[in-house]
Amino acid sequence: MTRIDIPRDSLFGKDNLPYGVFSVAGGEPRVGVRAGDHVVDLAAALGDDVFARSSLNAFMARGYDFWTGTRRRIGDLIAGDVPDAAVHPVSEVRLHLPVEIADYVDFYASEHHASNLGRLFRPDAEPLLPNWKHLPVGYHGRAATVVVSGTDIVRPKGQRKAPAETEPTFGECRRLDIEAELGFLVGTGSPLGSAVPAAEFSRRVFGAVLVNDWSARDIQAWEYVPLGPFLGKSFATSISPWVVPLQALQAARVPTPVQDPRPLPYLREDEPWGLDIDLSVSWNGEEVSRPPYRTMYWSPAQMLAHLTVNGASTRTGDLYASGTISGPEKAQRGAFIELTWGGKEPVRVGGEERTFLEDGDEVVISATAPGADGGRIGFGEVRGRILPAVS
Numbered sequence: 001m002t003r004i005d006i007p008r009d010s011l012f013g014k015d016n017l018p019y020g021v022f023s024v025a026g027g028e029p030r031v032g033v034r035a036g037d038h039v040v041d042l043a044a045a046l047g048d049d050v051f052a053r054s055s056l057n058a059f060m061a062r063g064y065d066f067w068t069g070t071r072r073r074i075g076d077l078i079a080g081d082v083p084d085a086a087v088h089p090v091s092e093v094r095l096h097l098p099v100e101i102a103d104y105v106d107f108y109a110s111e112h113h114a115s116n117l118g119r120l121f122r123p124d125a126e127p128l129l130p131n132w133k134h135l136p137v138g139y140h141g142r143a144a145t146v147v148v149s150g151t152d153i154v155r156p157k158g159q160r161k162a163p164a165e166t167e168p169t170f171g172e173c174r175r176l177d178i179e180a181e182l183g184f185l186v187g188t189g190s191p192l193g194s195a196v197p198a199a200e201f202s203r204r205v206f207g208a209v210l211v212n213d214w215s216a217r218d219i220q221a222w223e224y225v226p227l228g229p230f231l232g233k234s235f236a237t238s239i240s241p242w243v244v245p246l247q248a249l250q251a252a253r254v255p256t257p258v259q260d261p262r263p264l265p266y267l268r269e270d271e272p273w274g275l276d277i278d279l280s281v282s283w284n285g286e287e288v289s290r291p292p293y294r295t296m297y298w299s300p301a302q303m304l305a306h307l308t309v310n311g312a313s314t315r316t317g318d319l320y321a322s323g324t325i326s327g328p329e330k331a332q333r334g335a336f337i338e339l340t341w342g343g344k345e346p347v348r349v350g351g352e353e354r355t356f357l358e359d360g361d362e363v364v365i366s367a368t369a370p371g372a373d374g375g376r377i378g379f380g381e382v383r384g385r386i387l388p389a390v391s
């Protein structure tokens, strides 16, 4: 038997306990929970086959009461001795995509990001479009290209046309960017023809991950009017391997910014789900931005209510992301197109000037939030390196 020793200042203490899918050398992927610097094999420790799977989906589909019970059992388990065979140092496991992603939606919930992109993409128009404060704007993305942290990102190719060019050309993306976001995973779905009230968010959504919504700005700028992002976004979206349970985020709840005009009734919340989460974005090992999630205008409960208000169904494994997280300060911007103002104001990273991503560049997004014990909890990280385009 093993007693798991969790350091007092660990970001993975008993008030966090994120879930993931891991494997050890020669073993099959299975569901684990992170406690300190260890991963506990839940099928081995709790004796339930729902955890002997290569994704969290079956566990998520069991629903809120089962998630709550499991979290309690894990708390009891790690307070005592755990069978040796169920405990692995996190440094010795491989982490996999935690969830089989069903649908993927990307919102646009940061007022600062939406205003900045409006100025950059539509310099002659009002930065915020008239609908923006009435509904959480979003688009449907590509679930099949959601990948786990550590997966290399191949530079996409496509059609691009800079404003000064008269004809489009085909070739590799020249304005490859990141978007630092938070993603929410639907645990229990909802049937076609029904709407999910904002108040049901905490019973339906299983947990949250970090998201990097890689974006090819030149492809996007040329293709996206009038139907929205398409190939400029669909080549890859990276997520962190640890899913932080929504129950671990209770201590991070804060009000959203004041919403004026008052949203329509289906978007109103009695206790808003703003979240006090601090993100950090590193480019080739240097921190270049600290996006504050608490500045997001729309809450994830409002996003879910909006996503289903027309009767669209949801499924276990649906991922919806917040949209790029940008605060009011320059050093809080969650995309490089904003940080470098369209490439006109390069940033210095590792002694070199950067505007957009170059081959070999690596981006790491991490985050922490207040935990229930007065300390902090961690999301881990989402990491990706750019490989050259395929010739």
Ligand SMILES: O=C(O)/C=C/C(=O)CC(=O)CC(=O)O
Binding pocket: 106, 107, 108, 109, 110, 113, 114, 117, 118, 121, 179, 181, 213, 215, 229, 322, 323, 324
């Ligand atoms: O304003 C635009 O034309 C484009 C916006 C984006 O590319 C942002 C997007 O994907 C949604 C988000 O991450 O906030």
Ligand SMILES: [Ca+2]
Binding pocket: 106, 179, 181, 213, 323, 324
């Ligand atoms: Ca995005």
Ligand SMILES: [Mg+2]
Binding pocket: 141, 212, 213, 214, 215, 233, 234, 235, 236, 237
């Ligand atoms: Mg993407």
